Amino acid sequence: MHRISEESIGKLKSLGAKKVMIQAPEGLKMSLIGFSKQLEREGFEVLVSVEPCFGACDIRDMEAKALGCDALLHIGHTDFGVKPAIPVVYEPFKIEYDPTRLLKNNMEELKKYKKICLITTSQFLSSIEKAKAILEKNKIKIYTGGHARAGTIAQVLGCDYSAALPFEKEVDCFLYLGSGKFHPLGLAVKTPKPVLALDVEYNKIIDYTKEGEKLRRIKAWHIEKARDMKSFAIYISSKPGQMYANLARHAKKKLEAKGKSVTIIVADMLTKEKIMGMEIDCIINCACPRIWEDFRLFGKVILNPEDVEKL
Ligand code: SF4
Structure with missing residues (x-):
């Protein structure tokens, strides 16, 4: 079961918060009661928002304020730049994933491309450096960066591909490391260049280029x-x-x-x-x-x- 980090609890305490609302995306709903109990043990009064939460664009600060909360704990996303009505502590949900095997199993396919822009979501950011090193070892030039709205290298949002699109002319393809189709498909709609996903759930490469073209x-x-x-x-x-x-x-x-x-x-x-x-x-x-x-x-x-x- 997932737990709220000591860092976030420390931030809530240093804000002097007594009453906190928690919100999390659908994929973390099963952990919400556990999160709530954890905060209660730390002395906070806790309200849990069960409204759907699609991103850090979707913070429930006004509701939390109306219900007398001093702070909002937003789990699962990085700061989107919204100016909140009450202080918000963002706890991105990190998955420690070793991409070595997945890359090795798909290297023949990936080696068809000489220059690749590598992207991911906040969950898999810790895998990016390792993936980059493995691909470079296989003589593929890797591009990461841009100025993602979230401010993190290689991270994309479903509405922000500034970590990828500036490299459109230079690279042979975009490679998304992570799960789900939302993020790679959003990029495939924006570019005619190939968009591949190294899908950590299906353990294979999924090509979204044609689906993006169809949506265009x-x-x-x-x-x-x-x-x-x-x-x-x-x-x-x-x-x-x-x-x-x-x-x-x-x-x-x-x-x-x-x-x-x-x-x-x-x-x-x-x-x-x-x-x-x-x-x-x-x-x-x-x-x-x-x-x-x-x-x-x-x-x-x-x-x-x-x-x-x-x-
Ligand atoms: S794509 Fe952007 S605006 Fe849409 S839910 Fe995700 S973060 Fe929010």
Whole structure:
């Protein structure tokens, strides 16, 4: 069972916090009661948020403040740069993973590429140096870096590929070390270069290049369809790191100048049910920029603010 680090507990104590709210992503929900008991043993009064938590864009600082908490302990993500209403202690969830075997088993495939940009998420950051050394030993030139929003070398977020995209022209492919398709697929949508994942759960390489290309084609088709649509909703999330109100205002002006009917809608998390019965042909998503990929769940065309220019 996972435990809260001494460092985070020390930070909460040095803030003078007495009452703390904890939040964690779905994958760590089974540890939330254990986290709560651990903090209680340290003398804190604890509230556990069980709302879904998708990233450090999604901190529950306002709720914690309204409920009288002095601090929020956000587990599983690094600081996203949100200015919180109360102090937030971030406890990234680290997995000590040795990539040696996985790399060795897939080296023949990887050696087809001479220059690779290596990326990961906060969970697997401690594996990056080892993976880099092994690949370099096999005469592959490795690129890591960029200025990730999270401020850490080689780390990407689903909405921040600044640790990868600056190397697009130089490298032969991008290599993601970690689990899940969300992060490598998000990059594959943004670049025509090959995007491979060294998947630590499936123990193999998964190529996301074609899936990214398919999503790019769907987006182009949706832009085409939206040109003839009349009724637009611009969605802003009330999550503090997804509240792009200025972008929404700007998009509204642009759309109205094109003769569209536009309404700005707000929800913590948008679902099909929340907008059922409303006359909406197309949603312009000014929240998490990855929501458009779930267009099938909404049964509607979803575009991002930058797509408005193309209508
Ligand atoms: S991809 Fe979306 S959910 Fe993830 S950090 Fe970015 S805005 Fe938040």
